[in-house]
Amino acid sequence: MVKNTGCSSRGPGFNSVPTWQLTTICNSSSKGSSDLLASKNTKHTCGIQTSIYIKSKISSTGASRGGAASPRPPQGRSSRQDKYSVLLPTYNEHENLPLIMWLLVKSFSESAINYEIIIIDDGSPDGTREVAEQLEKIYGSDRILLRPREKKLGLGTAYIHGIKHATGNYVIIMDADLSHHPKFIPEFIRKQKEGNFDIVSGTRYKGNGGVYGWDLKRKIISRGANFITQILLRPGASDLTGSFKLYRKEVLQKLIEKCVSKGYVFQMEMIVRARQLNYTIGEVPISFVDRVYGESKLGGNEIVSFLKGLLTLFATT
Amino acid sequence: MLKLTQWLWGLGLLDSAWAALTMGALDLELSFPCQEVLWPLPAYLLVSAGCYALGIVGYSVATFHDCEDAVRELQSQILEAQADLTRNGLCF
Numbered sequence: 001m002v003k004n005t006g007c008s009s010r011g012p013g014f015n016s017v018p019t020w021q022l023t024t025i026c027n028s029s030s031k032g033s034s035d036l037l038a039s040k041n042t043k044h045t046c047g048i049q050t051s052i053y054i055k056s057k058i059s060s061t062g063a064s065r066g067g068a069a070s071p072r073p074p075q076g077r078s079s080r081q082d083k084y085s086v087l088l089p090t091y092n093e094h095e096n097l098p099l100i101m102w103l104l105v106k107s108f109s110e111s112a113i114n115y116e117i118i119i120i121d122d123g124s125p126d127g128t129r130e131v132a133e134q135l136e137k138i139y140g141s142d143r144i145l146l147r148p149r150e151k152k153l154g155l156g157t158a159y160i161h162g163i164k165h166a167t168g169n170y171v172i173i174m175d176a177d178l179s180h181h182p183k184f185i186p187e188f189i190r191k192q193k194e195g196n197f198d199i200v201s202g203t204r205y206k207g208n209g210g211v212y213g214w215d216l217k218r219k220i221i222s223r224g225a226n227f228i229t230q231i232l233l234r235p236g237a238s239d240l241t242g243s244f245k246l247y248r249k250e251v252l253q254k255l256i257e258k259c260v261s262k263g264y265v266f267q268m269e270m271i272v273r274a275r276q277l278n279y280t281i282g283e284v285p286i287s288f289v290d291r292v293y294g295e296s297k298l299g300g301n302e303i304v305s306f307l308k309g310l311l312t313l314f315a316t317t
Numbered sequence: 318m319l320k321l322t323q324w325l326w327g328l329g330l331l332d333s334a335w336a337a338l339t340m341g342a343l344d345l346e347l348s349f350p351c352q353e354v355l356w357p358l359p360a361y362l363l364v365s366a367g368c369y370a371l372g373i374v375g376y377s378v379a380t381f382h383d384c385e386d387a388v389r390e391l392q393s394q395i396l397e398a399q400a401d402l403t404r405n406g407l408c409f
Contacts, residue, residue: 095409098398098399098402098407098409099394099395099398099399102398102401102402103394103398131407134406134407134408135407137406138402138405138406138407178391178395181387181391205377208382209382210381210382210383210384210387211381211382211383211384212383212384212385212387212388213388214381216378219378219381220374220378223374223377223378223381224374226377227370227373227374227377231370232320233320234320287382287384287387288384289384289387289388289391313320314320314321315319315320315321316319317319317320
């Protein structure tokens with residue numbers, strides 16, 4: 001029986017084959033242009049056999065497409081079935097957490113998006129966990145999930161931990177310090193649907209993306225580093241160190257498994273590996289507010305580790 | 318192929334072509350003006366590439382968008398959020 005099997009499995013593009021193609025194949029041995037659905041009622045054994053044949057044929061073509069190109073779910077999936085999990089790793093964010101939560105809830109409710117927010121607190125000493133518990137009471141534990149850890153264990157492991165508890169099929173990663181504004185999330189979602197992208201990345205360097213709170217020196221370093229990265233790695237994305245992205249859940253899982261670096265370089269490596277695995281990347285310009293109050297600083301240590309990471313990626317990918 | 322390998326191949330190819338032409342290994346009778354240009358060509362290309370890079374970085378720094386409105390919007394939203402959350406019982 002030909003059925004549109006659920007899109008949750010990223011199997012071969014069986015459900016992307018339009019029905020009329022199936023009927024044409026069946027026509028040769030069945031009566032008229034009746035579709036396979038009708039054949040079920042008439043107990044037309046040929047129809048069932050043909051459908052099995054079609055399914056296996058498409059499975060084999062899907063497999064023969066090779067391991068490099070990953071099959072994507074079809075675009076026509078109902079958006080009511082999509083759920084977006086936001087992973088928020090936090091450390092000492094007891095001031096910003098309520099604000100970012102309010103903004104997230106506002107953006108999601110205004111666009112009627114099905115969402116959940118997973119707060120991964122790494123044992124913050126400033127009471128972030130208590131604030132998170134209060135927020136859970138206010139917004140409901142179906143929307144806000146608390147999944148804390150005992151101590152600071154790093155971003156990659158925070159994502160792994162978060163994904164284990166995520167029930168959505170898309171995952172959004174972002175910073176909890178108000179530098180990323182949740183109002184861009186509906187734009188990410190729109191962009192993702194537009195191009196059926198595996199990853200949508202927020203970029204500060206293209207379109208009307210930009211930054212607030214950076215002095216000239218910081219801007220020069222940032223643009224210089226980005227230029228070198230583009231020349232050496234040719235990644236196909238304009239902003240590699242940004243951490244405001246939307247991923248398909250399975251894509252994020254796969255990439256984290258493959259990545260080995262830490263810090264800035266971790267984000268860069270994710271994009272480079274995504275390119276290697278032939279995932280598609282879409283971009284949305286975002287505004288990055290680096291500290292609403294005060295100045296942002298970039299130390300020499302960070303620059304050195306960035307360059308080391310960049311050269312490692314250059315030599316190993 | 319690794320990016321490093323691609324670069325090494327590309328540079329190696331260009332270098333060997335230049336060396337072959339300047340040393341006369343291909344037995345080509347190049348006119349004197351051609352030879353004059355060929356000899357300093359790598360240095361010239363390096364300097365041009367450096368200037369190009371500086372130009373690009375300079376241009377992109379100059380056109381780096383400063384999001385003034387984003388900050389104002391964020392600051393007003395922060396006040397709104399604080400008021401709303403206190404109403405809902407959050408203790409800051």
